[in-house]
Amino acid sequence: MTRLFWLLLTITVIAGLVVLAMWANQIPWRIVLERENQPDIVLTLTGAAIVMSILGAAIAIIWAFLTGVFRLPTRIKSMRQRSRRRKGNEALANGLLAIEGGDTKGAKRLIGKALADAEDERLALLLDALTAEQEADWTRAERAYAELSRKPGAHLAGLRGLTGAAVKRGDYSMAIDRAREALEMKGETGDWPFKSLFEIYIARGEWEEARRVLTLGEQKRHIMAEPARRRRAVILAAEASDIMSTDPEGAERILTEALKIEPGFPPAAYHLARLQLARDAIKPAISSLETGWKAYPHPALALVAERLDDSEGRSGGRRATQALIAANKSHRETALLKADTAIAAGDWDGAEKALAPLLQGGQPTSRVCRLMEMISTAKDDDGAARTWSERAASAVREPEWSDIETDGSAFMYSKDEWARLVYVFGDSGQLIHPRHESYRAELDVARSRAIGYTSKPAGMAKTSETPVLPDAAAPTPTPPPVDYVKKT
Numbered sequence: 001m002t003r004l005f006w007l008l009l010t011i012t013v014i015a016g017l018v019v020l021a022m023w024a025n026q027i028p029w030r031i032v033l034e035r036e037n038q039p040d041i042v043l044t045l046t047g048a049a050i051v052m053s054i055l056g057a058a059i060a061i062i063w064a065f066l067t068g069v070f071r072l073p074t075r076i077k078s079m080r081q082r083s084r085r086r087k088g089n090e091a092l093a094n095g096l097l098a099i100e101g102g103d104t105k106g107a108k109r110l111i112g113k114a115l116a117d118a119e120d121e122r123l124a125l126l127l128d129a130l131t132a133e134q135e136a137d138w139t140r141a142e143r144a145y146a147e148l149s150r151k152p153g154a155h156l157a158g159l160r161g162l163t164g165a166a167v168k169r170g171d172y173s174m175a176i177d178r179a180r181e182a183l184e185m186k187g188e189t190g191d192w193p194f195k196s197l198f199e200i201y202i203a204r205g206e207w208e209e210a211r212r213v214l215t216l217g218e219q220k221r222h223i224m225a226e227p228a229r230r231r232r233a234v235i236l237a238a239e240a241s242d243i244m245s246t247d248p249e250g251a252e253r254i255l256t257e258a259l260k261i262e263p264g265f266p267p268a269a270y271h272l273a274r275l276q277l278a279r280d281a282i283k284p285a286i287s288s289l290e291t292g293w294k295a296y297p298h299p300a301l302a303l304v305a306e307r308l309d310d311s312e313g314r315s316g317g318r319r320a321t322q323a324l325i326a327a328n329k330s331h332r333e334t335a336l337l338k339a340d341t342a343i344a345a346g347d348w349d350g351a352e353k354a355l356a357p358l359l360q361g362g363q364p365t366s367r368v369c370r371l372m373e374m375i376s377t378a379k380d381d382d383g384a385a386r387t388w389s390e391r392a393a394s395a396v397r398e399p400e401w402s403d404i405e406t407d408g409s410a411f412m413y414s415k416d417e418w419a420r421l422v423y424v425f426g427d428s429g430q431l432i433h434p435r436h437e438s439y440r441a442e443l444d445v446a447r448s449r450a451i452g453y454t455s456k457p458a459g460m461a462k463t464s465e466t467p468v469l470p471d472a473a474a475p476t477p478t479p480p481p482v483d484y485v486k487k488t
Helices: 002-026 045-100 104-117 121-134 138-149 155-169 172-183 192-204 207-219 225-241 248-261 266-278 282-295 299-312 319-327 332-344 348-359 366-378 382-394 399-403 415-428
Strands: 030-035 038-044
Touching: 038 045, 045 104, 045 121, 104 121, 121 138, 121 155, 138 155, 155 172, 155 192, 172 192, 172 207, 192 207, 192 415, 207 225, 225 248, 225 266, 225 415, 248 266, 248 282, 266 282, 266 299, 282 299, 282 319, 299 319, 299 332, 299 399, 319 332, 332 348, 332 366, 348 366, 366 382
Parallel strands: none
Antiparallel strands: 030 038
16 A cells, blocks of 8 residues: 555656646747857746756766765775674574574684674673583683773673672672672562572571571562562571571560461471470460461370470360360361370270271371271270281371471471471471471371270270280380570
C-alpha cells in the first residue's frame, strides 16, 4: 500500500512538471542573450530552464569532484578505522563464543585485538574478565571488572564480577562490600546482590547479619514472604544454638521468636522446651511443645514431653504427653506417642490398638516393627516377636527418628548443617537428616524403660517371671537426654 502511494505521487509530480513545461513553452516571453559582433541567442523559458539545469548539474559534479579530492585522505582514514572496528567487533564476538565453548586459549588470542579495536570497550573488558576467570587468574579478573564497573551502564555488571572474583580469592570482606554496594543501589538490580550477600553470611555462620540481609531482600522483593519466614526461623534457631550454654536466657528469647514466626520448625520448639525445662518452667515448656506438635509432630518433641512428665512424677498425670496427643490427634506421630505411653504403663493391648492404623496398607517402618516386637514379646508370643524382629531388620528407617542422638538429645546440628537447613527448610519446609544420610547410630525406639515390666493389664495371664526381649532384639540401653546447664 505504501509503495503504491509513492508510485502514484511520483507519477503525479512528473505529470505536473510536464504540464508546467508545456504551459511555460506557450508563453511568448523570450530570453535574449546579446553577443558582440555575433548573432543573439534567443531562448524560450523552457529552453532557459533546461540550460540552467545542465549548468547547475555540471557545477555540482565539478564541486563534488574537487571536494572529494580534498577529503580523500580523511575518507581513507575513516575507512581504515571502520575496517579495524569491524575486525575488532569480529574478534570480540569470536572471543565471547570461544569462552562460551570453553576455548580459553582461542579467547585469550583475541583479547588484544578486541581491547584495541572493538567498538564497545565494555564488552572487550567483559571478555578479558571472563577469560581470566577461566584461567583462575582472579587478580586480573578483578582488574578487568573494576575497569568495567567505571564504564557507563556497566557498573552493576562490574560489581557482580568483583563479588564473584573476591569470593573465589577468599576475600569475603571485599565480596561483602561489593555485594552490599549493589544491593543498596537505587533502581532495578536483580536478585544476585541479595543472594550473594546472604550466601556469604550463611556460609560464614554470621546469623545476625544474614537476618538483616534477609529483611532487606524481603523489602526489595528478592524473596517471597513464606520462604523468608522459614529461613528466618532457621537462622534464629542457629543463632540461639551458638549461645545456649553461655546465655540461655538470650537463647530462649531468640527461640521464642523463632517458634512464633514458624511453629512448624521442630528444632525451635525442641530447644526452647529444653531450655524452659532446665529452669523448671513446666507450663511454658508444655506450651512450646504443644505449639510445635500441632504444626509439625516430631518424635524429639515427644521425648521432651516424656522428660517433663517424669520430672513432675505421678502427680502430674502425664500432662505434657496428653497435651501433645490432644494437639494433633490424627497424625501418625500421635499414634506412636499413644503406643509409647501405653507401653510405659504396661498396657500392651492399648499399645497394639494405637499402632493398628499404622499397620494397615503399605510396609511398616522399622520403628513400628520394633514396637510390635516388644508388644509380642511382652505377650509371650515368641513367633510373632520373631516375625516382627525379622521385618524390622529389612524395613525402612524413619529419617525423623534419626534426628535424635544416642544420648537422647536431638537437632545437634553443626554450623554447616545449620547453613544447609536454612535453604532446605526455608525453601521447601523439609528438615534435613544428617544422621540418616550418613547411617550413624541413633537412639533405639525400644528405650530401656520399656524393655521389662512388673505388671500386666487386666485380662492378661501372669507369668512367674518378667518377660524380656530376646538377646538378638534387645536394644542397647541409652542414658537419659542430656539437659542444658541450669542457671545458678
